[in-house]
Amino acid sequence: MGNTAVVVGGGIGGLAAAIGLHRIGWDVTILERSPVLEDAGAGISLAANGLRALDELGVGGAVRDASRGQYTGGTRTPRGGWLTRMDGSALEKAVGTPIMGIPRSTLHRLLRKHLPAGSLEVDTEVTAVEQVGPGTVRVDCGTTALEADLVVAADGIGSAVRSRVLPGHPGPVYSGSTVLRAITEHAVDVRADFELTWGRGAEFGHIAFLDGRAEWHAVLSLPAGTRFADPLTELRRRFRTWHDPVLALLDATRPEAVLHHDVNELRAPLPAYTVGRIALLGDAAHAMTPNLGQGACQALEDAVTLAAALGAESTVEAALARYDAERRPRSQAVAGAARQAGRMGQRLSHPLAVALRNTAMRLTPSRAATRMILRHHVWVPPSLN
Incomplete structure (x- = not known):
């Protein structure tokens, strides 16, 4: 088996895949089209499955040290009433860790620290990927071409590699929701580690970080392409009657920080x-709505599973067949569950439907709610040793 790989995309999934491949002895080059690594983005929640994947990659300890556990909070109504309460201690007892909140930029930096020196190339646009022989894939980057035994397409939801190797697939579609998000400029007294609030056709939530700052997000059911000249003013108008700390989070945010x-x-x-010796990973393979907070976790599972398969099988072809068989059913099931969760959450707008949903949530025992969460969090990574 050869041992050279090109990873297309330097996001969470691509960086994790490169770390995994390096740990099993492969030479890896990561090609990132952005000219500057600005570490943009808001926050991210990492569940037990994502953290276990990071542990297998050797990054878990550093990520935990930079994260804040989510022990308190839950789901509320716009007036502040509780629909469900989070029991982070029960979740930690069940799976060994609470959900952890971390700025996405911090996670990116920690992953990059574990890459071999010189393996990440920025400002590099991949223009073509082609299998040129039974064991060789060529990657064209402008006037430069690289040849490798494997290409990992981790180039996101708009994956150019996916559109080339699976031209019959319709590609991404609009979910019906648009999201605004940011990290506050300074610490905010949010009182809870994590909260979601569901209104009619709208959601507001926050993740508290270790340094006291918080990420907030606002999800709105609007036509695709809707944009606001002054996003913070628009959000203050829409959420003016919602409970604390919604307006406090908006007031602690610089206008230019809003994504x-x-x-x-x-x-x-x-x-x-x-397809051949090309593997799709992360959002390029299974981009999902964020309603379960599993997008990055599933990408991390992909990365570890791919590296473990390549380390265990005698041929690349056998390893990729194993990767597909192990990852496609699980990740597609999680994507379907995330879509369904969105339909029962912020997407509901009819008053009767909202009232029925709220009543059902209030009547659901906390143990049953924990079991529903565990369906997606319980995952044991294959070993890379």
Whole structure:
């Protein structure tokens, strides 16, 4: 088996895949099209499955040290009433760790620290990927071409590699929701580690960080492409009657820090995560809505599973077949569950439907709610040793 790989994309999934491949002895080059690593982004919650993947990659300890455990909080109504309460201690007892909140930029930096020196190339646009022989894939980057035994496409929801190797797939579609998010400029007294609030066609939530700052997000059911001239003013108007600390979080945010993206997903499941010696990973393979907080965790699972398969199998082809068989059913099931969770959450707008949902949530025992969470968090990574 050869041992050279090119990873297309320097996001969480691509960096994790490169670390995993390096740990099993492969030479890896990561190609990132952005000219500057600005470490943009807001916050991220990492569940037990994602943290276990990071542990297997040798990064888990550093990530935990930089994260804040989510022990308190839950889901509320706009007036502040509780629909469900978070029991982070029960979750920690069940799976060995609470959910952890961390700035996305911090996670990126920690992953990059574990890469071999010189393996990440920025400002490099991949223009073509082609299998040129039974064991060789060529990657064209402008006037430069690289040849490798394996290409990992981790280039996101709009994956150019996916569109080339699976030209019949319809690609991403708009979910019906758009999201605005930011990290506060300074510490805010949010009182809870994590909260979601569901209104009619709108959601507001926050993740508290170790340094006292917080990430907030606002999800709105609006036509694709909707943008606001003054996002913070618009959000203050929309959420002016919602409970604390919604307005406090908005007031602690610099206008230029607000990010606004439509939420897209791969609604049509891919028929395969591998084509020849090209493996699709993360959002390129299974971009999902954020309603379960599993997007990054599933990408981390992909990375560890791919590296473990390549370390265990005698041929690349056998390893990729194993990767596809192990990852496609689970990740596509999680994507479907995330879509369904969105329909029962912020997407509801009819008053009767909202009232029925709220009543059902209030009547659900906390143990049952914990079991529903554990369906996705319980995952044991394959060993890379």
